[in-house]
Amino acid sequence: MEVVKIENVTRTYQIGKLETRALQGVDLSIASGEFTSLVGPSGSGKTTLLQMIGCLDQPTSGRVHVNGKDVTKLNRNQRADMRRENIGFIFQFFALIPTLSAYENVEMPLLLNGMGANERKERVMELLKAVDLLDRANNRPDQLSGGQQQRVAIARALAPKPALILADEPTANLDTTNGKQVMDIMEKLNKETGVTFVFATHDPRVISYARRVVTLQDGLIVKDS
Amino acid sequence: MIQILKMAFRDLGRNRRRSFFSALAVGAGLALLILMASVIEGEMGSAIESAIQLQSGHIQIRAKTYDENRSSLKWVDLVENPEQMASLISGLAEVKAATPRLYASGFLSSGTQSAGARITGIDPLSPASDPYREGLISGNYLNPDDRDAVLIGKPMADKLSLKVGDNVSLSLNTSDGNVQDQTFTVKGIYTTNTYGFDSTTVFLPLSKAQAITQTENHASTIFILLKDTAQTDAVVRALSISSGLVIKTWKDLNALFVDYEAMAQSYISIFYLIILAISASVIINTLIMSVYERTREIGILSAIGMRGNRIMMLFLAESSMLAVGGVIMGLLIGVLSTLYFNVNGFYIGNMGLSGMLITDTIYAKLTMDNLVNLTILTFVVTLLSGLYPAVMASRMQPIAALRAEK
Ligand SMILES: Nc1ncnc2c1ncn2[C@@H]1O[C@H](COP(=O)(O)OP(=O)(O)O)[C@@H](O)[C@H]1O
Ligand SMILES: [Mg+2]
Numbered sequence: 001m002e003v004v005k006i007e008n009v010t011r012t013y014q015i016g017k018l019e020t021r022a023l024q025g026v027d028l029s030i031a032s033g034e035f036t037s038l039v040g041p042s043g044s045g046k047t048t049l050l051q052m053i054g055c056l057d058q059p060t061s062g063r064v065h066v067n068g069k070d071v072t073k074l075n076r077n078q079r080a081d082m083r084r085e086n087i088g089f090i091f092q093f094f095a096l097i098p099t100l101s102a103y104e105n106v107e108m109p110l111l112l113n114g115m116g117a118n119e120r121k122e123r124v125m126e127l128l129k130a131v132d133l134l135d136r137a138n139n140r141p142d143q144l145s146g147g148q149q150q151r152v153a154i155a156r157a158l159a160p161k162p163a164l165i166l167a168d169e170p171t172a173n174l175d176t177t178n179g180k181q182v183m184d185i186m187e188k189l190n191k192e193t194g195v196t197f198v199f200a201t202h203d204p205r206v207i208s209y210a211r212r213v214v215t216l217q218d219g220l221i222v223k224d225s
Numbered sequence: 226m227i228q229i230l231k232m233a234f235r236d237l238g239r240n241r242r243r244s245f246f247s248a249l250a251v252g253a254g255l256a257l258l259i260l261m262a263s264v265i266e267g268e269m270g271s272a273i274e275s276a277i278q279l280q281s282g283h284i285q286i287r288a289k290t291y292d293e294n295r296s297s298l299k300w301v302d303l304v305e306n307p308e309q310m311a312s313l314i315s316g317l318a319e320v321k322a323a324t325p326r327l328y329a330s331g332f333l334s335s336g337t338q339s340a341g342a343r344i345t346g347i348d349p350l351s352p353a354s355d356p357y358r359e360g361l362i363s364g365n366y367l368n369p370d371d372r373d374a375v376l377i378g379k380p381m382a383d384k385l386s387l388k389v390g391d392n393v394s395l396s397l398n399t400s401d402g403n404v405q406d407q408t409f410t411v412k413g414i415y416t417t418n419t420y421g422f423d424s425t426t427v428f429l430p431l432s433k434a435q436a437i438t439q440t441e442n443h444a445s446t447i448f449i450l451l452k453d454t455a456q457t458d459a460v461v462r463a464l465s466i467s468s469g470l471v472i473k474t475w476k477d478l479n480a481l482f483v484d485y486e487a488m489a490q491s492y493i494s495i496f497y498l499i500i501l502a503i504s505a506s507v508i509i510n511t512l513i514m515s516v517y518e519r520t521r522e523i524g525i526l527s528a529i530g531m532r533g534n535r536i537m538m539l540f541l542a543e544s545s546m547l548a549v550g551g552v553i554m555g556l557l558i559g560v561l562s563t564l565y566f567n568v569n570g571f572y573i574g575n576m577g578l579s580g581m582l583i584t585d586t587i588y589a590k591l592t593m594d595n596l597v598n599l600t601i602l603t604f605v606v607t608l609l610s611g612l613y614p615a616v617m618a619s620r621m622q623p624i625a626a627l628r629a630e631k
Contacts, residue, residue, distance in 0.1 A: 084530020099235035
């Protein structure tokens with residue numbers, strides 16, 4: 001089953017008179033359970049493409065389907081709902097809410113989904129265990145290392161059981177050991193839960209984890225293997 | 226919702242100094258409003274009250290043709306046999322005192338100095354005359370049958386260099402238009418702490434004043450004090466008077482003052498607006514700053530699916546907390562400072578506003594009405610100030626927010 005289907009998507013950024021064609025007509029389809037890497041040099045459009053898939057931004061033209069739904073037709077709130085229910089994000093910088101503890105950060109999307117208190121607690125503990133951070137549950141992000149923060153972000157992305165997790169350069173700010181640990185966890189979770197992972201990277205060690213590698217250049221897919 | 230409140234609270238805690246000073250700005254604004262309103266209330270209230278007690282009474286009954294500004298002493302301009310009517314009116318339950326008074330214009334002279342005077346014939350024993358008796362600072366108070374005694378105010382005594390026991394020459398108009406001179410003895414010197422009154426008003430016993438002005442059993446007015454100002458209209462309705470007489474209330478008699486108060490209120494409203502605008506701009510500023518600082522965080526919340534209205538609520542929760550904190554501080558500071566000026570008063574000295582009696586010290590007076598209204602006003606204005614930054618946060622595009630710090 002297809003989780004993502006992208007048809008002839010373009011995205012042109014306009015800053016003053018300057019136009020940047022970040023995506024110039026991309027077609028891509030990603031099946032459920034994939035562990036796929038988007039690669040390509042800096043500026044090739046990886047982040048932009050992830051934002052299209054993640055309903056964070058809208059294409060200039062073309063169609064984006066997530067879970068069979070045409071998300072280009074959705075309004076702001078509907079896109080927020082789509083993200084909350086179906087898509088998890090992991091960013092290069094460890095995008096946690098600084099005022100909330102690790103536990104509360106993971107809990108946040110579940111609260112937004114209106115999950116009951118008991119079920120929620122169970123789920124958060126289960127996730128913290130999966131990323132091996134049970135002992136850090138009550139720490140705030142500034143009390144955690146980069147690798148630990150990124151693992152909290154993974155747990156948070158997984159929390160609402162999304163169909164799809166998008167990771168943009170998840171290891172770029174981590175050292176080799178932590179980067180490997182993060183990729184190992186992502187791979188393990190992909191195998192265990194079957195959640196689809198799409199991650200952008202230009203780190204060869206990360207690329208080696210991928211079962212499918214999609215290469216972008218100048219806003220076009222030049223290779224898919 | 227609880228999570229939003231928790232987050233909002235922690236966000237404020239992140240920059241404690243800034244949150245504290247923003248709340249303080251709201252608090253200082255509210256405190257200032259409360260103090261201002263109380264001082265105005267105190268000043269207006271006491272000014273009107275002293276005008277009533279000293280000069281106008283709550284109600285006066287006069288001849289239709291009486292002209293206050295000319296203090297006419299022609300019999301047609303006066304009330305005939307006032308004692309009888311006064312004692313009748315004194316019988317009403319709401320009335321504290323009803324007493325005839327006679328006004329004449331004249332001047333006092335001593336040596337080479339002289340000063341214009343408003344000669345006032347009073348019944349020294351009427352409760353309406355209590356303020357003058359209580360204001361005595363030297364000498365003795367008048368007796369009804371004193372024949373050559375006057376009571377003068379402190380400023381008048383200073384101006385004419387008079388002491389108790391000194392002789393003073395009094396010239397005044399009579400009912401037939403002549404001028405009568407007579408030497409009196411200063412029996413007492415009084416003060417009501419109201420310069421405009423004390424500097425001109427000279428008291429004689431009514432019977433002596435009638436004798437010297439040849440007005441016999443006539444008076445300029447029947448001066449009526451009530452137990453409660455609020456009963457004025459009710460008493461006016463209950464009074465029946467013969468034709469040729471008119472009833473004047475304290476509002477008619479202090480028209481200038483009542484107008485002045487209305488005008489002052491509108492000036493004050495402008496001050497209120499300025500103060501509120503200042504606190505509002507501090508709040509708006511703080512929140513906008515915090516929205517910008519947290520651009521990325523807003524992006525994260527949006528990315529994990531928080532809808533715009535929830536993000537807005539987060540920021541509104543922060544401004545509500547600032548508002549609550551500010552209002553508490555403001556109430557504390559405002560009420561305490563008002564209490565201080567309620568006990569100690571502001572000394573303003575002789576504010577020589579012509580035609581108005583203003584006591585030399587203002588005591589702040591806090592009414593529940595003012596307190597509640599100003600508190601609600603401040604709270605609402607603070608919440609409204611939070612609206613713009615909150616909307617701004619909720620409208621942020623997630624990608625713009627996420628790229629912000631990359
Ligand atoms: N918000 C934006 N405004 C203007 N130009 C942008 C914006 N985002 C990306 N770009 C441009 O689009 C192109 C693709 O960027 P991006 O998708 O970030 O590439 P990558 O993630 O592969 O490095 C780049 O040339 C970049 O400068
Ligand atoms: Mg990128």
